[in-house]
Amino acid sequence: GENVEQHPSTLSVQEGDSAVIKCTYSDSASNYFPWYKQELGKRPQLIIDIRSNVGEKKDQRIAVTLNKTAKHFSLHITETQPEDSAVYFCAVTDGLTFGKGTHLIIQP
Amino acid sequence: DAGVIQSPRHEVTEMGQEVTLRCKPISGHDYLFWYRQTMMRGLELLIYFNNNVPIDDSGMPEDRFSAKMPNASFSTLKIQPSEPRDSAVYFCASSLLAGGNEQFFGPGTRLTVL
Numbered sequence: 001g002e003n004v005e006q007h008p009s010t011l012s013v014q015e016g017d018s019a020v021i022k023c024t025y026s027d028s029a030s031n032y033f034p035w036y037k038q039e040l041g042k043r044p045q046l047i048i049d050i051r052s053n054v055g056e057k058k059d060q061r062i063a064v065t066l067n068k069t070a071k072h073f074s075l076h077i078t079e080t081q082p083e084d085s086a087v088y089f090c091a092v093t094d095g096l097t098f099g100k101g102t103h104l105i106i107q108p
Numbered sequence: 109d110a111g112v113i114q115s116p117r118h119e120v121t122e123m124g125q126e127v128t129l130r131c132k133p134i135s136g137h138d139y140l141f142w143y144r145q146t147m148m149r150g151l152e153l154l155i156y157f158n159n160n161v162p163i164d165d166s167g168m169p170e171d172r173f174s175a176k177m178p179n180a181s182f183s184t185l186k187i188q189p190s191e192p193r194d195s196a197v198y199f200c201a202s203s204l205l206a207g208g209n210e211q212f213f214g215p216g217t218r219l220t221v222l
Contacts, residue, residue, distance in 0.1 A: 032208035043199065043213040044151070051208065089151060094208050096141075098151040
């Protein structure tokens, strides 16, 4: 089956700094790459996604970049705020295989 | 729309008992997914349906687990008999399409098997 590796597992940044989370995958046929945010005790919710025909997508403070050749994609959060603290999951295989998650901690 | 609805929200049962989790997807969504989330294994896809038909159940851990979707607005995930290692949060999600579309998750059912 598809392998997806997500790094780091935990990321602590100062409020206002940027955070970057990376996922690598093995199936070159994957065409859809979503990122979900899960706050403590809540359900995962989509925050941004990208399709294979695009290299980068931005939505305010968050962006996703995709390198299909190298088979990796990254989530970028700029000007981090306390409400960004959560677990972030990438997904591949058309969104059906999830990474293990990154616990993002925003330090005040 | 109220979103994906799951019940119960919490379930505590004893080993060997049958457990039934329920899900109502968003109206008009053709795909329904069942996931299990644990600290050790993360978010795992158990099974998904398209138009009430099971498409891929390769993630179902063993024969103790079964899922049904008798109609477009209702699905169940059953564990019989339950074991302590089944303790997890079970999420149901639905989407308009399977590949390449946002999944909308329900609030989850936290299952504890004693």
